[in-house]
Amino acid sequence: MGEFELLQRVRERLPPPDGRILLGSGDDAAIAVPEGATATSVDALVEGIHFRRGEASLAQIGRKALGVALSDLAAMGAQPGEAYVVLGVPPDLDEDGCIELLDGLLGEAEATDTSLVGGDVTRATELFLAVTVVGHAAAPERLIKRSGAQPGDVLVVTGELGGAAAGLLLLDKLRDFAFIRDMGGSTSKSALDRREGERVGLVARQLEPRPRLAAGRALAGAGATAMIDLSDGLGGDANHLAAASGVELRIDGDALPLAAGLAEVATAAGRDPIELAVSGGEDYELLVALPTERLEEARRAVSESEGIALTRIGEVAAGDGVEIRLQPDGRRLEPEGFDQLG
Amino acid sequence: MGEFELLQRVRERLPPPDGRILLGSGDDAAIAVPEGATATSVDALVEGIHFRRGEASLAQIGRKALGVALSDLAAMGAQPGEAYVVLGVPPDLDEDGCIELLDGLLGEAEATDTSLVGGDVTRATELFLAVTVVGHAAAPERLIKRSGAQPGDVLVVTGELGGAAAGLLLLDKLRDFAFIRDMGGSTSKSALDRREGERVGLVARQLEPRPRLAAGRALAGAGATAMIDLSDGLGGDANHLAAASGVELRIDGDALPLAAGLAEVATAAGRDPIELAVSGGEDYELLVALPTERLEEARRAVSESEGIALTRIGEVAAGDGVEIRLQPDGRRLEPEGFDQLG
Numbered sequence: 001m002g003e004f005e006l007l008q009r010v011r012e013r014l015p016p017p018d019g020r021i022l023l024g025s026g027d028d029a030a031i032a033v034p035e036g037a038t039a040t041s042v043d044a045l046v047e048g049i050h051f052r053r054g055e056a057s058l059a060q061i062g063r064k065a066l067g068v069a070l071s072d073l074a075a076m077g078a079q080p081g082e083a084y085v086v087l088g089v090p091p092d093l094d095e096d097g098c099i100e101l102l103d104g105l106l107g108e109a110e111a112t113d114t115s116l117v118g119g120d121v122t123r124a125t126e127l128f129l130a131v132t133v134v135g136h137a138a139a140p141e142r143l144i145k146r147s148g149a150q151p152g153d154v155l156v157v158t159g160e161l162g163g164a165a166a167g168l169l170l171l172d173k174l175r176d177f178a179f180i181r182d183m184g185g186s187t188s189k190s191a192l193d194r195r196e197g198e199r200v201g202l203v204a205r206q207l208e209p210r211p212r213l214a215a216g217r218a219l220a221g222a223g224a225t226a227m228i229d230l231s232d233g234l235g236g237d238a239n240h241l242a243a244a245s246g247v248e249l250r251i252d253g254d255a256l257p258l259a260a261g262l263a264e265v266a267t268a269a270g271r272d273p274i275e276l277a278v279s280g281g282e283d284y285e286l287l288v289a290l291p292t293e294r295l296e297e298a299r300r301a302v303s304e305s306e307g308i309a310l311t312r313i314g315e316v317a318a319g320d321g322v323e324i325r326l327q328p329d330g331r332r333l334e335p336e337g338f339d340q341l342g
Numbered sequence: 343m344g345e346f347e348l349l350q351r352v353r354e355r356l357p358p359p360d361g362r363i364l365l366g367s368g369d370d371a372a373i374a375v376p377e378g379a380t381a382t383s384v385d386a387l388v389e390g391i392h393f394r395r396g397e398a399s400l401a402q403i404g405r406k407a408l409g410v411a412l413s414d415l416a417a418m419g420a421q422p423g424e425a426y427v428v429l430g431v432p433p434d435l436d437e438d439g440c441i442e443l444l445d446g447l448l449g450e451a452e453a454t455d456t457s458l459v460g461g462d463v464t465r466a467t468e469l470f471l472a473v474t475v476v477g478h479a480a481a482p483e484r485l486i487k488r489s490g491a492q493p494g495d496v497l498v499v500t501g502e503l504g505g506a507a508a509g510l511l512l513l514d515k516l517r518d519f520a521f522i523r524d525m526g527g528s529t530s531k532s533a534l535d536r537r538e539g540e541r542v543g544l545v546a547r548q549l550e551p552r553p554r555l556a557a558g559r560a561l562a563g564a565g566a567t568a569m570i571d572l573s574d575g576l577g578g579d580a581n582h583l584a585a586a587s588g589v590e591l592r593i594d595g596d597a598l599p600l601a602a603g604l605a606e607v608a609t610a611a612g613r614d615p616i617e618l619a620v621s622g623g624e625d626y627e628l629l630v631a632l633p634t635e636r637l638e639e640a641r642r643a644v645s646e647s648e649g650i651a652l653t654r655i656g657e658v659a660a661g662d663g664v665e666i667r668l669q670p671d672g673r674r675l676e677p678e679g680f681d682q683l684g
Binding site: 023029118128134 | 368370376379384385392417418420424465467468474476482485569586
């Protein structure tokens with residue numbers, strides 16, 4: 001495979017530059033004329049660390065690489081704009097494989113209104129993707145940092161938690177676990193169908209995370225004071241937000257919106273479901289602080305824009321650190337880091 | 343090594359955000375307010391493909407990773423602005439090694455007035471760096487593409503060619519070649535000193551390339567119609583420029599400015615010096631088309647801004663492709679691809 005031949009095939013698949021992009025791939029650099037403020041973030045997926053070929057298709061790997069990068073823009077409330085991709089190609093990935101990966105990436109780009117406008121392809125020992133994304137906002141104060149949470153704010157989270165961690169268990173330690181058969185309870189057709197749906201849903205949370213771009217912009221518009229996306233897990237990311245804002249986050253463990261099917265998977269793995277939801281990474285939901293009086297407005301805006309729930313899980317207090325309490329005994333949960341590839 | 347601990351040490355070394363950067367590392371994304379147009383490019387260095395630890399120090403690897411990315415901005419005539427770095431860390435690179443690499447990168451950032459404002463660190467099997475750079479110009483038409491060369495333009499190149507390829511030979515196939523002893527000729531003290539200086543200079547061209555940022559901006563101001571940096575080698579990159587502009591480039595092989603010491607190294611390796619200069623990559627000089635009447639102005643501007651020569655090596659004609667002729671027989675040179683790690 002020649003690098004130039006592959007780049008040629010890649011360029012043929014890229015949409016022509018438009019909007020603020022004046023020059024796309026194929027020159028020394030892409031040319032853009034941004035307006036207002038930009039939010040820029042980089043993210044990488046590395047084989048054996050963040051994914052395994054075989055568990056995920058090449059298209060899913062490409063899609064996820066862009067998706068997790070865009071999740072950082074979601075957490076700023078930015079409008080996605082441009083993406084630049086470095087692809088490290090190992091000897092056992094042929095040109096068609098590269099194109100399959102790219103097509104997954106382009107699918108995610110189209111779904112999120114992102115333009116893939118530049119990149120680099122290099123030989124490598126292992127497959128890796130490094131993605132830079134640039135988002136936009138009318139003015140810098142429209143972008144939401146991690147550092148603005150105020151004592152008295154409510155703490156909310158989008159969507160459901162723990163699904164990606166449960167999906168990873170189903171792909172790895174529990175890959176021989178017959179989800180449907182072993183979960184007990186009713187074996188009616190409808191119950192079996194529901195469980196199969198849950199299994200598929202959990203695995204999809206791991207392999208095809210959805211950046212909460214519309215929800216992030218809706219929350220920025222609804223007065224969010226601080227926002228972060230949950231890549232490392234609620235426990236770790238809540239600590240980042242608390243430290244950046246100089247506040248304490250008090251979280252009610254029983255209020256966490258657990259992904260459907262998570263409880264059964266956690267039990268099968270000998271894990272506590274809430275602990276798994278707190279320590280499991282890669283959900284790419286948004287953790288947000290906002291003034292109490294704007295909670296209903298925010299809930300409506302997230303529902304209308306992204307079609308998901310916004311759940312109140314605690315509040316912001318003066319102090320520092322994160323406290324996660326469980327009812328009825330008030331036991332404190334100490335989330336451990338969750339090892340991504342088990 | 344914990345990722346968070348390393349990131350903390352990294353952040354402590356970064357300068358505080360200023361100018362158009364409103365928020366640097368440590369949040370979900372960096373926030374900037376660009377004015378005018380941006381030029382954005384990505385580039386990656388991978389261990390075993392682009393460098394070998396042992397041949398290059400970690401600081402040199404970091405410096406080169408940023409330098410070669412910035413070379414693309416030089417080729418646009420852009421003012422360097424921000425850099426974002428993904429670092430893939432293999433098991434045998436400890437935290438101090440990562441910091442040494444970063445310090446090389448920060449040295450290059452300071453030397454080029456570039457702000458390192460974001461990044462990502464991930465575990466990996468092999469060491470890799472993926473660098474995104476953003477440059478700026480007052481307006482998009484101030485940025486020079488590959489596509490504007492006109493028949494009748496002169497073709498010029500900055501600095502010297504072939505030095506990086508010769509340096510690579512000295513690090514690899516000719517590493518046992520005693521440059522000073524085996525080169526013949528005078529063995530006076532001054533002749534030996536000069537040769538040692540040439541050896542050091544050639545190796546430095548390979549390990550510490552200098553992006554021609556000031557020259558690039560000077561050439562943009564002096565009417566360059568098309569510009570590209572020489573990363574793949576003059577032969578290959580001239581073809582890119584010719585194809586993008588829809589012209590033929592006629593190059594006089596005997597006019598090429600060869601790096602000092604190149605002839606002796608090429609001979610020792612059984613290579614033709616001019617062929618090595620044409621096919622050897624990584625010189626990161628600029629190949630530029632410009633109107634004949636602006637040649638002297640361009641020469642002066644490059645000399646004053648970057649302190650290097652600008653050499654006329656040919657002209658732009660109607661047609662397509664690249665022709666490199668050698669005197670006195672008019673033999674055509676067919677440059678082959680130069681295998682980067684021999």
